[in-house]
Amino acid sequence: MDAAGRKASGQIGRLVVVGLGLIGGSLALGLKAASGCREVIGVARRQQTCEQAVALGVVDRAVTEIAQVLPELEAGDVVFVAVPTLSVESVFAQLKDQLPAGVTVTDGASVKGSVIAAAENVWGEVPEFLVPGHPIAGSEQSGVTAARDDLYIAHRIILTPLENTASEYVQRIERMWQAVGAEVLSMPVVEHDEVLAATSHLPHVIAFGLVDTLAHDAENENIFRYAAGGFRDFTRIASSDPVMWRDIMLANRDAILKSIDLYTSNLGSLRSAIASGDSEHLMGVFTRAKAARDHFTKMLAKKAYTETMEAKEVTFVAQPGGAVNGDLRVPGDKSMSHRSIMLGSLAEGVTEVEGFLEGEDALATLQSFRDMGVVIEGPVNGRVTIHGVGVHGLQAPPGPLYVGNSGTSMRLLAGLLAGQQFDTVLTGDESLTKRPMNRVANPLREMGAVVETAEEGRPPLKIRGGSALKAIDYTLPMASAQVKSCVLLAGLYADGETSTTEPAPTRDHTERMLSGFGYDVRRDGPRASLQGGGKLAACHIDVPADISSATFFMVAASIAPGSDVLLRHVGINPTRDGAINILRAMGADITLENTREVGGEPVADIRVRYAPLKGIKIPEDQVPLAIDEFPAIFVAASCAEGETVLTGAEELRVKESDRIQAMADGLKVLGVDAEPTRDGIVIQGKGGSDQPAVFGGGEVDSLGDHRIAMSFAVAALRAGADIRIKHCANVATSFPNFAELAQGAGMNLEVR
Numbered sequence: 001m002d003a004a005g006r007k008a009s010g011q012i013g014r015l016v017v018v019g020l021g022l023i024g025g026s027l028a029l030g031l032k033a034a035s036g037c038r039e040v041i042g043v044a045r046r047q048q049t050c051e052q053a054v055a056l057g058v059v060d061r062a063v064t065e066i067a068q069v070l071p072e073l074e075a076g077d078v079v080f081v082a083v084p085t086l087s088v089e090s091v092f093a094q095l096k097d098q099l100p101a102g103v104t105v106t107d108g109a110s111v112k113g114s115v116i117a118a119a120e121n122v123w124g125e126v127p128e129f130l131v132p133g134h135p136i137a138g139s140e141q142s143g144v145t146a147a148r149d150d151l152y153i154a155h156r157i158i159l160t161p162l163e164n165t166a167s168e169y170v171q172r173i174e175r176m177w178q179a180v181g182a183e184v185l186s187m188p189v190v191e192h193d194e195v196l197a198a199t200s201h202l203p204h205v206i207a208f209g210l211v212d213t214l215a216h217d218a219e220n221e222n223i224f225r226y227a228a229g230g231f232r233d234f235t236r237i238a239s240s241d242p243v244m245w246r247d248i249m250l251a252n253r254d255a256i257l258k259s260i261d262l263y264t265s266n267l268g269s270l271r272s273a274i275a276s277g278d279s280e281h282l283m284g285v286f287t288r289a290k291a292a293r294d295h296f297t298k299m300l301a302k303k304a305y306t307e308t309m310e311a312k313e314v315t316f317v318a319q320p321g322g323a324v325n326g327d328l329r330v331p332g333d334k335s336m337s338h339r340s341i342m343l344g345s346l347a348e349g350v351t352e353v354e355g356f357l358e359g360e361d362a363l364a365t366l367q368s369f370r371d372m373g374v375v376i377e378g379p380v381n382g383r384v385t386i387h388g389v390g391v392h393g394l395q396a397p398p399g400p401l402y403v404g405n406s407g408t409s410m411r412l413l414a415g416l417l418a419g420q421q422f423d424t425v426l427t428g429d430e431s432l433t434k435r436p437m438n439r440v441a442n443p444l445r446e447m448g449a450v451v452e453t454a455e456e457g458r459p460p461l462k463i464r465g466g467s468a469l470k471a472i473d474y475t476l477p478m479a480s481a482q483v484k485s486c487v488l489l490a491g492l493y494a495d496g497e498t499s500t501t502e503p504a505p506t507r508d509h510t511e512r513m514l515s516g517f518g519y520d521v522r523r524d525g526p527r528a529s530l531q532g533g534g535k536l537a538a539c540h541i542d543v544p545a546d547i548s549s550a551t552f553f554m555v556a557a558s559i560a561p562g563s564d565v566l567l568r569h570v571g572i573n574p575t576r577d578g579a580i581n582i583l584r585a586m587g588a589d590i591t592l593e594n595t596r597e598v599g600g601e602p603v604a605d606i607r608v609r610y611a612p613l614k615g616i617k618i619p620e621d622q623v624p625l626a627i628d629e630f631p632a633i634f635v636a637a638s639c640a641e642g643e644t645v646l647t648g649a650e651e652l653r654v655k656e657s658d659r660i661q662a663m664a665d666g667l668k669v670l671g672v673d674a675e676p677t678r679d680g681i682v683i684q685g686k687g688g689s690d691q692p693a694v695f696g697g698g699e700v701d702s703l704g705d706h707r708i709a710m711s712f713a714v715a716a717l718r719a720g721a722d723i724r725i726k727h728c729a730n731v732a733t734s735f736p737n738f739a740e741l742a743q744g745a746g747m748n749l750e751v752r
């Protein structure tokens with residue numbers, strides 16, 4: 001918001017700032033810059049500070065006693081108490097009985113419990129005009145000379161109003177902070193003090209303590225001479241104002257002691273690990289901490305990551321025309337990446353993975369196993385090292401396992417977790433929370449697991465530990481590799497032989513990878529079975545490029561005249577190659593080169609050249625083999641000559657979106673006749689016309705579904721005007737570098 005906008009919404013009367021340091025001075029400057037108040041009056045004990053504040057333009061005038069200004073205040077004015085925590089009470093005492101009605105009092109202390117106690121001591125109860133607050137914007141600098149008018153922009157202000165705080169006062173303070181560009185949120189007092197003890201007060205104790213320890217060391221001259229970046233970064237906050245921090249320690253004693261005790265015990269474990277050379281323990285702590293800190297940096301940079309992904313709004317604007325050319329390698333296979341982490345974690349020994357998909361879905365699985373105590377190094381350029389803990393080595397996670405947008409994570413993990421001794425809760429994002437989970441909960445219950453779901457079998461899933469699982473012979477009601485894998489993974493923990501029978505072939509990566517880890521899986525047509533109670537041995541996994549991601553470029557090359565792409569090292573497992581078969585049946589020019597086997601999975605380089613397509617009736621036996629590729633295939637069908645009919649694909653309705661409806665809606669917006677049916681779609685291809693443009697321009701909604709988003713981006717190659725695609729952040733779940741690769745290959749795609 002610009003200054004004029006803030007002024008309109010944020011005007012208060014006069015602002016009285018008691019305490020002219022960094023925090024008070026910066027609010028004064030910010031509010032003046034935004035014309036957010038009529039006048040700023042400063043109050044500081046020392047005359048020199050008053051003069052300095054006026055000379056610097058921080059305040060309009062300044063006095064040494066608050067009593068000097070109280071008589072002239074009136075309703076709508078605000079008093080901001082920005083003195084060290086333990087001095088707040090004496091300021092309140094000076095306000096008592098002299099504050100005119102309608103004036104709001106707020107403060108900026110780091111501890112809220114002590115401010116509440118100070119108010120009770122002075123007024124007997126917390127008055128309705130007091131709005132306790134805490135701007136999270138301090139730095140190691142202090143004093144009025146450090147004040148800046150932009151200190152609060154994009155910073156958070158926590159307000160902790162009590163039940164009897166009147167809402168008009170709270171609203172005034174919210175508007176005041178918003179006027180200087182801050183984001184205001186509220187929290188109960190106790191929660192505020194505990195959160196701040198852990199995130200701010202403890203780090204200050206450690207920084208002050210560490211610098212003091214080293215400064216007392218006889219060798220200190222040398223220590224400080226050689227202490228470079230790490231020491232400087234880590235101890236910056238030991239330059240903070242000692243009085244302010246002494247006050248905070250005393251005021252928030254109990255919460256800080258709790259944090260110190262927790263930290264001391266962890267430091268003790270680290271000490272023992274170093275003493276005994278326990279490298280596993282050290283790697284566990286360091287890899288978990290690195291992941292947490294990297295995640296935090298991404299959150300601060302407002303980049304996509306599992307928990308913040310939905311908050312980020314990404315729009316694709318795909319410009320019409322172009323062709324795709326070049327030699328590309330799309331990221332690693334998502335299904336195999338998930339399974340490599342799961343089986344590597346349960347194996348004995350160290351599993352090395354290459355080609356791992358660094359997309360949000362596979363990272364959510366990885367984080368879940370870290371949360372269950374597995375040491376996992378990486379990913380770095382697709383390389384992951386998993387220190388397996390054995391089939392019975394997982395530990396209870398500290399909280400619910402959050403798997404974001406990933407159905408595969410939730411359904412496969414459900415099977416594994418049913419066999420553990422500890423309870424777990426699996427949660428996900430808004431899209432995943434709408435997807436059916438009874439398809440896994442029911443067979444797990446038949447095995448003796450205790451699994452609770454929310455209404456109508458939706459997530460979260462609560463899985464009780466300690467159940468003795470018994471083997472079952474399960475006939476799947478739908479063709480689903482996730483359900484099959486869930487049952488087989490639970491079967492590792494069951495007494496006896498667990499088997500699954502599927503109505504049609506589905507991806508068999510679980511069966512293949514289990515065999516790769518030395519676990520005996522018997523396969524007989526539609527039936528797969530394994531005996532519980534075995535062991536997995538660590539191995540090396542080379543994850544090929546994901547055929548589901550490659551499909552976007554297969555379709556792109558097939559519909560855009562002048563295209564010729566080579567897609568390297570793509571997995572062409574016969575349970576995944578439906579898109580190749582369907583596109584070829586439509587007339588696509590696809591050749592497989594350098595076909596080979598890598599780690600038990602067939603792999604090839606796929607060459608695709610433009611060729612005119614024709615509509616077909618898609619054979620139902622191909623549906624499970626191309627289940628994730630249909631959104632892209634519908635784009636190909638729109639560019640084909642004649643009608644394409646899909647049946648037997650009702651499963652598409654329960655993916656990240658209802659993919660039949662979402663694609664039909666978007667295609668209609670772009671001028672294609674696409675009629676959804678119960679279990680499929682009928683598309684009238686427009687490829688036979690003389691017009692190069694099959695699609696009109698327009699705005700379509702991907703509904704947060706990565707595959708819908710990428711499919712409409714590809715459609716632009718044959719569009720007559722821009723296609724704007726809303727809600728594309730989730731492309732990062734399966735294909736984080738889609739836009740870069742697409743642009744490099746010749747598509748005109750802009751990410752906003």
Ligand SMILES: O=C(O)C1=C[C@@H](OP(=O)(O)O)[C@@H](O)[C@H](O)C1
Binds near residue numbers: 483
């Ligand atoms: O097992 C797997 O890795 C997957 C199976 C498929 O789901 P269903 O089992 O629900 O068909 C697929 O859609 C999903 O992207 C990945």
Ligand SMILES: C=C(OP(=O)(O)O)C(=O)O
Binds near residue numbers: 405407408628655
């Ligand atoms: C359906 C998909 O994934 P999941 O079920 O793992 O969310 C997909 O990637 O298209």
